[in-house]
Amino acid sequence: AQSVTQLGSHVSVSEGALVLLRCNYSSSVPPYLFWYVQYPNQGLQLLLKYTSAATLVKGINGFEAEFKKSETSFHLTKPSAHMSDAAEYFCAVSDFNNDMRFGAGTRLTVKP
Amino acid sequence: DADVTQTPRNRITKTGKRIMLECSQTKGHDRMYWYRQDPGLGLRLIYYSFDVKDINKGEISDGYSVSRQAQAKFSLSLESAIPNQTALYFCATSDFRASGTPDTQYFGPGTRLTVL
Numbered sequence: 001a002q003s004v005t006q007l008g009s010h011v012s013v014s015e016g017a018l019v020l021l022r023c024n025y026s027s028s029v030p031p032y033l034f035w036y037v038q039y040p041n042q043g044l045q046l047l048l049k050y051t052s053a054a055t056l057v058k059g060i061n062g063f064e065a066e067f068k069k070s071e072t073s074f075h076l077t078k079p080s081a082h083m084s085d086a087a088e089y090f091c092a093v094s095d096f097n098n099d100m101r102f103g104a105g106t107r108l109t110v111k112p
Numbered sequence: 113d114a115d116v117t118q119t120p121r122n123r124i125t126k127t128g129k130r131i132m133l134e135c136s137q138t139k140g141h142d143r144m145y146w147y148r149q150d151p152g153l154g155l156r157l158i159y160y161s162f163d164v165k166d167i168n169k170g171e172i173s174d175g176y177s178v179s180r181q182a183q184a185k186f187s188l189s190l191e192s193a194i195p196n197q198t199a200l201y202f203c204a205t206s207d208f209r210a211s212g213t214p215d216t217q218y219f220g221p222g223t224r225l226t227v228l
Binding site: 006009034041042043044045046049090098099100101102103104105 | 116143145147152153154155156157160170171202204206208215216217219220221222
């Protein structure tokens with residue numbers, strides 16, 4: 001079965017610093033990969049997705065992720081953190097039938 | 113108005129009670145999903161439905177049942193609630209017909225369920 005592992009349950013960065021949230025996947029078929037963000041007391045919303053087109057995927061709010069098949073990774077980055085980026089981030093992998101498996105999540109804290 | 117709504121938003125119940133959580137969507141999507149979220153475990157899929165007549169078990173379906181009453185409505189039932197079903201429950205929808213590939217899932221605001 002497919003799965004994702006998010007390295008680091010908590011990440012803390014200073015405002016203006018690089019954000020790097022790590023995600024590794026396991027899948028026996030070409031994966032579809034997603035990053036979602038959850039703000040406090042809200043549901044999840046999509047940041048970006050990879051569906052076998054370009055390996056560098058750009059999302060909303062300045063985030064991007066790169067699909068690296070050789071490393072089975074799909075890390076999320078943002079060059080400069082903003083206070084409003086503080087949230088929980090989930091990496092997810094899906095098969096063709098949309099059976100989506102989520103990682104445990106990484107809580108991002110942004111310090112002023 | 114929100115595209116995906118869930119009722120109730122909060123519920124406290126006792127062990128052994130039957131509980132129904134409801135989800136409605138106005139997005140016209142064909143697929144609907146129920147997840148539960150637990151701290152440190154992320155979201156886990158309970159059931160999903162491709163259309164009104166197509167219901168599938170997810171990763172953790174034991175102790176739960178679902179009903180797809182119409183394309184826009186998907187309810188989750190706990191026949192006899194137990195304390196370890198205390199969690200945050202999310203409904204989601206996606207539009208497979210439009211893209212033909214696994215597509216973005218749109219989430220409701222969640223229902224916080226506490227079983228005492």
